[in-house]
Structures are given as C-alpha cells and as structure tokens.
Amino acid sequence: MTTAQPAPAPLTRPELVCPAGTPAALKSAIDAGADTVYVGFRDETNARNFPGLNFNRRELAEGIEYAHSKGAKVLVAVNTFPRAGHPEIWHKAVADCDALKADAVILADIGLIDHAARHHPNLRLHLSVQAAASNPDAIRFYAERYGIKRVVLPRVLTVQEIAEVNARIAPIETEVFVFGGLCVMAEGRCALSSYATGQSPNINGACSPASDVRYTETSEGITSELGGFTINKFAHTEPAGYPTLCKGRFIANEKSSYLFEEPTSLNTLAILPDLIRAGVTAFKIEGRQRGRAYVSAVVRAFREGVDAVMAGKGLPDIDLDRITEGGKQTTGAYEKAWR
Amino acid sequence: MRPGQVRANVKPVQPPFSPVLLLGMALKPVRPALLQPVFDGVLKMLRRRHPDILDRMADYASKPVCIDPVDLPFVILLDPNPDDPRLTVRREIDPQEVAATIHGPLEVLLALAEGKVDGDALFFTRRLVIEGDTEVVVALRNAIDGAGIDLINDISAELGPLARPFRTCASAAVDLLGRIQDDIETLRTALIAPAVKDSNAQNARISQLETELKTLRKAARRGGVA
Numbered sequence: 001m002t003t004a005q006p007a008p009a010p011l012t013r014p015e016l017v018c019p020a021g022t023p024a025a026l027k028s029a030i031d032a033g034a035d036t037v038y039v040g041f042r043d044e045t046n047a048r049n050f051p052g053l054n055f056n057r058r059e060l061a062e063g064i065e066y067a068h069s070k071g072a073k074v075l076v077a078v079n080t081f082p083r084a085g086h087p088e089i090w091h092k093a094v095a096d097c098d099a100l101k102a103d104a105v106i107l108a109d110i111g112l113i114d115h116a117a118r119h120h121p122n123l124r125l126h127l128s129v130q131a132a133a134s135n136p137d138a139i140r141f142y143a144e145r146y147g148i149k150r151v152v153l154p155r156v157l158t159v160q161e162i163a164e165v166n167a168r169i170a171p172i173e174t175e176v177f178v179f180g181g182l183c184v185m186a187e188g189r190c191a192l193s194s195y196a197t198g199q200s201p202n203i204n205g206a207c208s209p210a211s212d213v214r215y216t217e218t219s220e221g222i223t224s225e226l227g228g229f230t231i232n233k234f235a236h237t238e239p240a241g242y243p244t245l246c247k248g249r250f251i252a253n254e255k256s257s258y259l260f261e262e263p264t265s266l267n268t269l270a271i272l273p274d275l276i277r278a279g280v281t282a283f284k285i286e287g288r289q290r291g292r293a294y295v296s297a298v299v300r301a302f303r304e305g306v307d308a309v310m311a312g313k314g315l316p317d318i319d320l321d322r323i324t325e326g327g328k329q330t331t332g333a334y335e336k337a338w339r
Numbered sequence: 340m341r342p343g344q345v346r347a348n349v350k351p352v353q354p355p356f357s358p359v360l361l362l363g364m365a366l367k368p369v370r371p372a373l374l375q376p377v378f379d380g381v382l383k384m385l386r387r388r389h390p391d392i393l394d395r396m397a398d399y400a401s402k403p404v405c406i407d408p409v410d411l412p413f414v415i416l417l418d419p420n421p422d423d424p425r426l427t428v429r430r431e432i433d434p435q436e437v438a439a440t441i442h443g444p445l446e447v448l449l450a451l452a453e454g455k456v457d458g459d460a461l462f463f464t465r466r467l468v469i470e471g472d473t474e475v476v477v478a479l480r481n482a483i484d485g486a487g488i489d490l491i492n493d494i495s496a497e498l499g500p501l502a503r504p505f506r507t508c509a510s511a512a513v514d515l516l517g518r519i520q521d522d523i524e525t526l527r528t529a530l531i532a533p534a535v536k537d538s539n540a541q542n543a544r545i546s547q548l549e550t551e552l553k554t555l556r557k558a559a560r561r562g563g564v565a
Contacts, residue, residue: 022485024454051474052395052481210474217351217468240463263463291484292454323460 013310014275015282017075017175018299021053021289026063028292030072033303037067038075038106040205040288045093046077047130048288049205061100073103077288079128080205081109081188091115098123106152107131108188108202117146126150126175130188130202136168143172150175152284154187155266159274159334166279173281178268179298180286181242181325182261182332192245196227208244215243239263239327247325263326269318271331272305294323351468352442354410356527358519359445363411371413371428378415382426384497385488393421395482402438402475408445419479439471441479454484 018034020026029037040046042054055063060076067074076097082090090112097105098120105123107113108130116125129152133139142148150173153162166174183190193207194200201207214225221235224243231248234240241247241263250259266286268275275283283306285298301318308316321327331337354360385392396419406415414432418425432440441448447466450456458480461467469476491509495502 021481024485024487027487028454050477050481051398052478052485210477211472213473215469215473217470222465222468234465236465240465242459289481290459291451291457291480292487294457294460297457322464323457325459325463327463 011276014280017282017284019285019288023059023063025292025295028296029299030070032296032299034299036073038077040077041093044205045090047079047205050289051210075104075106076102077106079106079108079130081202113146124149128152129154132187139169156333159278163278175282175284176280177286178283182266196229196245213243241326264328264330265324266332267329269305273309276309352409355444358516360410367412371430374428378426378428388493389486392482392486399475399478405432405437405440407442408448409442410444439476441469443467452483453488
C-alpha cells in the first residue's frame with residue numbers, strides 16, 4: 001500500500017520591487033511591470049545620495065500618484081543613519097513620506113525606527129538591508145518592538161537559510177535582492193569608503209562619492225582612483241567596474257588580485273523557483289543609481305521570470321550580461337558556490 | 340594634465356565605421372559657427388520641455404562639460420549655469436574651460452540622452468570614456484536620464500503645424516541611416532576579411548603554443564625532461 005504524498009503548498013506570487021533614481025525611471029519601472037518602486041529623497045537620508053539623482057517632494061508626490069493610478073506601490077528609503085544630535089532631516093523625511101502617502105518607508109537606524117513608530121503609527125515600516133538583521137531573533141525584535149512589517153534580508157544567507165528564517169518569523173515578510181550590485185556582505189557596517197574619502201555611505205549616503213573618483217586614460221588602459229588612492233587598472237579590452245575599494249585590485253604576496261570581491265553583478269534569474277519556494281514575499285532589484293535603460297531591461301526580465309514560474313512554465317533565457325558590472329554574474333551567497 | 344583632461348588629437352574611444360563617421364568627414368570643411376543655430380534651438384527646446392535638467396545640475400552651475408562625439412570633427416561645450424545655460428559647438432576646446440569631458444560615438448551619446456542605453460553599462464564596456472571631474476559627469480548623466488528625453492517627440496512638439504512632416508522625415512531618415520549602416524557593415528566585413536583570417540590563424544597558433552608551454556612546464560615541475 002502506498003501513502004499519498006501531500007500536495008505541495010501553492011506558491012505565493014512575489015512582489016517585484018524595483019529601483020528608481022528619477023521620476024522617468026519610476027515610470028519606466030512601472031511600465032515594465034514593477035509591482036512596487038523604491039526611491040529616495042535628494043539628500044543624505046538615503047543610501048544612494050548621488051549627484052543629480054533622487055526625488056524632491058513634488059516629484060515624489062507625482063510619482064506616488066502615477067504609481068497608485070497604475071496599481072503599483074512606492075516605498076521610500078530613509079535608510080542612512082542620522083548624524084549624532086542632528087536627526088532633523090531624517091525625521092522630516094519620514095514625516096513627509098507619511099504626509100505624501102508613501103506605501104512604506106525603508107529604515108535602518110533603530111532610533112529613527114523608534115521615532116517613526118511613535119510619531120507615525122499608520123506608516124508602514126520596512127527594515128532596510130542596512131540594518132543587517134539576518135536571524136529570527138533580531139527580526140522578531142524589530143517587529144514586536146516597533147511594528148516592522150517587512151525585513152530586507154542581508155545578502156549573506158543561502159536559499160535554505162532564507163526558507164528557515166521565513167518559517168520562524170511568519171507573518172513578518174521578507175524581501176531579498178535578486179539582481180544588481182553586491183556589497184562585501186557587511187551591510188550598514190562598511191567603512192572602506194569612509195576611510196578613503198571621509199564620506200560614509202551609512203551616514204552621508206554615498207559609497208565612493210563621485211567627487212572623490214578620478215579616471216585617467218593611459219596607453220595601457222584606464223586607471224581608477226578613489227580619494228587619491230589608485231584602486232584599479234583596467235586594460236583596454238577588459239570590462240571595467242565601479243570605483244569602490246571593495247572592488248579594487250590590490251597587490252599581496254607580489255600578486256595583483258581582487259582581495260574583497262570581483263566586479264560582478266548578482267543575478268538570480270536561474271534560481272527564482274527556489275527563492276519563491278523559500279517563501280520570500282518580495283524580490284528586490286538593486287540599482288537606483290542606474291539609468292532608465294537598466295531599469296526597463298532588468299524589470300522586464302524579472303517580470304517575465306516570475307510570471308513564468310508562477311504559470312508553471314520554464315524559466316526564460318534572458319541575457320543581462322551587457323548591463324552587469326564587469327560583464328560577470330553570480331548567485332552570490334544564495335548558493336555560496338565558492339565553498 | 341588640466342582638469343578636463345582634453346588632449347589635442349587624442350580620441351580615447353575609437354570612432355566606429357558608420358554613416359556618422361562619413362558625415363563627420365563631409366562636415367570637416369564646415370565652420371562650427373554655421374551649426375551653432377541648431378544647438379541654440381536644441382537648448383531652447385530642452386529648457387522649455389525639460390527644465391528639470393538644469394534644476395538637477397544646479398550645484399554644478401560653474402562646471403562646464405565638453406561632450407566629444409568622437410566620430411564628428413567638432414565638440415560641444417555645455418555650460419549648465421541655470422541663469423544663462425549655453426550649448427556651444429567648437430572645433431576644439433581649451434582644457435582650461437571645462438571641468439570634465441565625455442567621449443563617445445554620436446549614436447551612443449544620443450541613445451544615452453534618450454535613456455535607451457545605460458550609462459554605467461557603457462562605461463563598463465568602455466564605449467564611453469569620461470575624464471576630469473567625475474561628479475559633474477554623474478550629475479549630468481542622471482539629470483538627462485531623469486528628464487525622459489525623446490528627441491523626435493520633443494522637436495515635433497516645438498514645430499506646431501510642421502510636426503507631422505518632421506516626424507515623417509525623421510522616421511525616413513532613421514530608416515535610411517539603418518540601411519546605410521547595414522551596407523557599411525557589409526563593406527567593413529569585406530575589407531577586413533583577409534586580416535581577420537590571418538588573425539584567427541595566429542590566435543590558433545598562439546593557443547597551440549600555450550598548450551605546449553603548459554605541458555612543458557608541468558613536465559619540468561615533475562622533474563622530467565621536457
């Protein structure tokens with residue numbers, strides 16, 4: 001006699017959370033199939049405080065109106081850590097998000113989270129990846145103490161570990177990165193850029209600020225400098241990467257190599273079914289600093305991928321090589337293929 | 340080297356063999372001043388239809404940028420001062436005048452302006468080269484990408500009753516350029532075919548030599564006789 005196997009639990013369609021550095025990118029993301037767009041203000045309250053990027057209050061109001069008219073949501077990242085004794089612009093950013101009816105704010109600093117929970121009880125709170133909450137105890141603390149509804153998981157967990165976390169924190173939602181640039185897995189704690197430039201990505205919102213970056217063309221290729229330090233040299237035929245110290249090439253034991261990580265982009269298209277089965281609520285695409293073309297291409301690819309998985313079809317074969325850093329892709333910690 | 344890093348007679352991006360390159364050769368005798376009204380019109384249109392560009396560039400008002408279409412015999416000087424912005428066409432530029440320079444083929448620069456290609460991706464693949472003050476270039480890239488420029492739509496909107504004929508002409512011109520590009524590509528392939536054949540043979544030979552060298556090194560490490 002055979003025992004009937006229980007039917008697998010139905011898959012829950014994940015929300016596709018997409019980046020927008022400008023109002024035009026917000027429209028591109030929504031038109032390409034984003035369920036949700038995340039943005040930041042044009043100041044140091046968010047971790048992509050880059051020149052010419054981000055939204056003023058009028059643009060955010062218009063962006064929210066456009067998104068809601070299309071059935072999409074807008075999340076606002078207020079995910080840097082307030083300067084000691086001067087939290088005013090961070091408090092105002094949260095208050096404006098509430099007033100403008102943003103669908104949620106993405107916060108990292110525990111003091112700011114406490115402020116938001118007390119002064120804006122109706123504002124939905126998400127925990128930024130910058131808070132680096134990677135285990136059930138930490139996540140439950142934020143949820144029970146401050147009413148955090150969703151946690152963006154740090155890029156340190158395997159798919160199996162994500163599934164285990166999800167099983168232990170329900171109904172708190174999780175959001176994971178599925179595409180884009182990678183940090184050296186010390187989210188919210190990296191001091192490399194601060195060391196080289198005096199500007200902190202965690203407080204000033206700019207990793208490797210453009211004001212400290214220099215590129216010099218030579219007969220051998222291109223040299224990139226950050227804060228006066230030479231951090232990489234690319235031959236003419238070699239794909240280049242971002243000018244961040246973590247992706248610099250250093251000489252150790254007389255050998256030049258990438259000591260922290262190579263210029264590579266995360267791409268999880270091939271493991272989308274595993275991530276969906278792991279019970280992840282939302283898939284996040286990195287790249288508010290990238291242009292409309294990037295946003296459209298990546299959102300379309302992942303929209304197609306998610307829809308295919310949910311329809312029980314095979315994964316689409318979509319080549320995103322041309323928009324990846326260094327022309328290379330990885331599934332990062334989700335598979336930990338380097339082990 | 341001065342701030343903008345512009346060097347006379349040096350093109351850090353090789354111009355592609357394209358209709359634009361041929362057009363550039365034809366334009367060599369033309370004085371830039373004769374083209375200036377076109378750029379004045381483009382700037383006027385951009386100010387009216389995309390005022391956000393200068394708004395996003397407000398912190399960089401005193402930092403002019405040189406835009407270098409490497410397949411054309413002139414460069415464009417953008418002065419982003421919001422009170423008196425200028426787009427000036429020049430044969431060449433004095434490095435003292437600019438904070439930064441952006442080099443790239445015209446087709447790539449136009450696609451970038453219209454948000455059809457990603458600036459970071461162009462940089463990763465070296466189809467776009469920037470020199471000088473990176474901050475002002477990043478600000479300009481973000482400001483233009485965020486404006487949602489669509490050149491044919493934007494110009495049409497300024498032409499009133501002439502919008503429809505302009506669209507027809509523009510569409511025909513794009514088709515024609517595409518066909519010329521295909522023909523040029525065929526010609527280019529035919530011209531370089533012997534060199535490509537030689538190069539492939541050399542690559543195969545190098546690959547064979549590398550394999551032999553690897554075998555010899557392995558043998559030497561094992562203490563055997565090579």
